[in-house]
Amino acid sequence: MAIDVFASGVWMGIRLIALAGWLLALARFAPADDFGWLAAVLGVCAVCTLLCCLGIPYLYFADAQVGAGVRHGRWNESLGCILASSPPIALVSSLALFLLFDAPVPYGVLLCFVLVEVACAALIQSSALCMHADGRLGAAAALPALPGIGRLVAAAAILYVEPTGPRAFEHYLLAHLVVNVLGCLFSMGWVVKVGGLLPAPRLPSRGTLAAGWRYGAMGGAALACSELDKPYAGRLAGLEAAGHYSMAYRICAALSVPATALSASMLPRWARAVAEHDAPYLRRSFACCLGGVMLAGIVVWLGVNGVTRALDPAILGIYPRSWTMLGTLSLLVGALGMHQVAGTALLALGRPLARSAVDVLGLGVLAVSMFLGNSRYGLDGIAWASVVSEYVVVLVMSLVVVGAMTRMKPKSRWKTDG
Secondary structure (H helix, E strand, C coil): CHHHHHHHHHHHHHHHHHHHHHHHHHHHHCCHHHHHHHHHHHHHHHHHHHHHHCCHHHHHHHHHHCCCCCCHHHHHHHHHHHHHHHHHHHHHHHHHHHHHCCCCCCHHHHHHHHHHHHHHHHHHHHHHHHHHHCCCHHHHHHHHHHHHHHHHHHHHHHHHHCCCCCCHHHHHHHHHHHHHHHHHHHHHHHHHHHHCCCCCCCCCCHHHHHHHHHHHHHHHHHHHHHHCHHHHHHHHHCHHHHHHHHHHHHHHHHHCHHHHHHHHHHHHHHHHHHHCCCHHHHHHHHHHHHHHHHHHHHHHHHHHHHHHHHCCHHHCCCCHHHHHHHHHHCCHHHHHHHHHHHHHHHHHCCCHHHHHHHHHHHHHHHHHHHHHHHHHHCHHHHHHHHHHHHHHHHHHHHHHHHHHHHCCCCCCCCCCCC
8 A cells, every 4th residue: 555655746747747847848849829729729628538438537546446346347347438529528528629729739629539538547547547546646636647758759759850840749649649649558458458348348237328428527517617718718818818728727737636536545535434424534534625725825925926926937938928827826835736626525425416516617617707707817817817717616516425425324323223
């Protein structure tokens, strides 16, 4: 267990380094409007990734709780669902993106990009959750890091070969697809070798769909708040402004990854506490996690503001406008972390639809506040709207968690006959 925890920390660090390197490399050969377009596409793909899984991978944890481990049938149902739903979802989403934005590539290239991105990300996520449910936390942390490492390799290759070429961005998209496929094949092979699960995709049963759809809706709603703001910002302020915003947002989101890892590590413990009706432990640990993440967010906010005032953006090579926005968006670090903690608590409490409802509320607040903020303050208004909407979600979701814990049945102290 200690080795797995240490490995999870190492892979989390690698994931952060890979994300930072990818952003810095992209900023050197991709103009802000191209990056804004890519951020919009990746944001839509992230939401589609969870929708095409229909929540089936989250059922691995239910299988593990009853002592059966990850069942072979459930794994194959997940594969079948992903392979069957990815093409239509990619077709609809790529067409919407092509109509909404001026794409730097033809529609056929965009369709292939979205299809590969959605399918590969879904398969990697399913593989990672499979390892997590089996208690292999090191592998569960390593597999989600593969896309980030692949993106860094692709961007670094373009930066080395043709940093100023007229088609550098198009060639990056091709390299992005290649490394995505390689990462997906590696993750699938890892699950087959370590988990002993041979891939034989089949369509999910009605029971599996009925059990999993709530978790799929939960995941899609959760990602909508943190990903659909990029395409929305592109529509409101243009792709160049969206590129500046997306660069700063992704840097701050990367700083919240430790909180995501903390939430993932607490999920099995909280699920066990719920099963045992141990409300006091759940309340104490939830309060400690929430308070710790909030304090860490304050420290990060102070540090980021100090760095942005002391250093020149040319030193790191990121967009100058993104650099100035970091001071505001660094307030998101604590909020994103607390969002993950509260959302994980609701998942452990068996309230995925409650989490979805709060996230949809947050998406509505985000849309309205971004529209008003952009019309009055421009890009700064968009940044502040993102911060405000995230804290609204944290407040409401935390209140829902407290209410759900209050309604938990007390832990029984005596055994009764009959």
